[in-house]
Amino acid sequence: MRYGIQLPVQSQSTLYAEPWETTAGPEDLAETARAADRAGFAYIACCDHVAIPRRLAAAMSTVWYDPVATLAFLAAHTTRTRLLSHVAVVALRHPLLTAKQYATLDRLSQGRLILGVGAGHVREEFEALGVGFERRGAVLDEAVEALRRSLGPEEFPEHHGEFYDFQDLGQRPRPAQEHVPLWVGGSSAPALRRAALQGDGWLPQGDPRERLAEKITRVRTLREKAGLDGPFAFGAIAEPLYVGRPAWETGRRTLTGPPDALAESLRAYRAMGVDHLQVRLRSRSRTELTDQIAAFGAEVAPLL
Structure with missing residues (x-):
């Protein structure tokens, strides 16, 4: 079972940010990423608002x-370590703009991008950018389809839909990967459907472990009914962790x-069918966090 981490500092909602992050900056972010890279983390993740x-x-900061x-x-x-958007609210931007940004990122990182997408939830954000909030699900569905084409091998992608229409517009550089993995975030019924039918993976949003198995089954059932049997990555977000006995x-x-x-506790996720587990390690400083990352990679991960 692979493991990844949502990075500190880059988003500071009161739901999860540690007090030390309020005065942290780019070097703290970079050192945390370097520690995760050294410790074998499959991905580092960044949010979008x-x-x-x-x-x-x-509440959100x-x-x-x-x-x-x-x-x-x-x-x-x-x-x-791979670079994950968890999650990009792609309905806020035209797919050609999103494709240009993330294709460049994939090329510069030599093929390490995982594009995580989600519907978003802040009405004012959509209204300020001129995007209809009530129809964001339908816009996201089409945006994912358009992004599939725009991040594919074609220099001149083509898409004709209700919200977006383009052809004969070339974009280079192309992504370094032949196929950029697209994971869908969210735990609502529409998000599960979107993940199953349009995604390469699913990123649940804080589902407790006792509810996770039924949602994994739901995604699998939807894929089976649609005749989809290709590779698919099931994710989970673990409870907050601390390696050792905290003082x-x-x-x-x-x-x-x-x-x-x-x-032993985390292996229960694997038994449910989880492929990659996002961990959140508690800490009072950057040093404590990087020490926890190292301990998890060296002492916990080999037992998963």
């Missing part, structure tokens, strides 16, 4: 680094303990 309305700023710029910056600090209060939901105990 363009602007946060004042009514949500206290307004710190949301741009995913393309951030992942391109981190591509230069890493060599192996501070990490919260009642945090899994703590020796590596073998953590691995």
Whole structure:
């Protein structure tokens, strides 16, 4: 079972950001990415929001680094780990613009992009950018189809749909990968359908483990009914973790303990059919986080 990490610093929602992140900067982000690369993490991930309305700023904060710029910056600090947008709200931008940005990122990183996409949830963000919020699901469905074409091998991609229409417009560089993996985020019924029928993988959004198995089964059933039997990556987001016995209060939901105990708990995800597990390691400083990343990679991961 592969493992990845949503990076600190680049998004600072009060749901998960640690206090030390508020004064952190680019070097903290880069060192965390380097630590994940050294520790064998399959991917590092970055979120996407363009602007946060004042009514949500206290909870979500307004710190949301741009995913393309951030992942391109981190591509230069890493060599192996893949670069995941978790998730890009692609309905906010024209598919040709999205394709240009992410194809360039894939080329510059020598084929390490995983494009994670999602519907988005902040109404004001859509309205400010002139995109209909109520129809964002339908726009996303078509955007994914258009991106498939725009990130494919053709220099002059062609798409004709309800929301987007283009042909005879060339884009280079092309992605380094012949096929850019496209993972769909979200846990609603439309998101599961979209992942099953249009994606190469599924990124659940915080589903507790007791609800995960039924959703994995639902995605598999949808794919079987549609006659889809190609490779597909099932993801999960683990509970907060701390390798060892912390000398501070990490919260009642945090899994703590020796590596073998953590691995035993996390193997339950593999039994459900999970292929890649996103971990969130608790920390009070960048150094503690990078130490936790190293410990997870060296002591827990081999037991998964």
